[in-house]
Amino acid sequence: MTDIFDVIADGTRRDILRLLLSQSSQSDGGTSVTEIVGELGISQPTVSKHLKVLRDAELVTVREDGQRRFYSLAVEPLEQIDDWLVPFLVDAYGDQAPDIEYPVGPLPGSAAHAAEVVGRAAASAKYAVASAFKRRGV
Structure with a gap:
């Protein structure tokens, strides 16, 4: 691929x-x-x-x-980018990440589902990074 x-x-x-x-x-x-x-x-x-x-x-x-x-x-492959990018964003912004406004209306069902999956992955990555820092005493 x-x-x-x-x-x-x-x-x-x-x-x-x-x-x-x-x-x-x-x-x-x-x-x-x-x-x-x-x-x-x-x-x-x-x-x-x-x-x-x-x-x-x-x-x-x-x-x-x-x-x-x-x-x-097709949003599924974009999860690769999200998985790679989230640690950099968490490192750069922490809890102060800027809000991003997108010029599109409500998402159709498939896109809304994909957004939910990406959001969960981001939250999971943020939790994993925060937990790792906490264990290290940082």
Whole structure:
């Protein structure tokens, strides 16, 4: 499997993921390549190339409807990033982590479930780090 960090290092792919996230609050049916091209203003071949990389990394899922393809964000692989990143955030901010506002509406069921899983993982990681420090007397 491709290193997820290499995949998300590309700005265009991050833009596609952001778009799919924002579109997921409006519909569970996915976003067509045509919509992605229109929203991001990049060519269809470029979008298709980046979607293939995202698909290979299992960051997006695809639903076929005749000749059309509809893409949706797959949140499970993003847990790898969360698991890697949380210790740095806990170390940097402790209990003073800044609030982050996202410009999206209510999450659909699958995204809400994923957010809950990520939140639990973050809380668990924070607890493990705090417990380790406590045992060491820090």
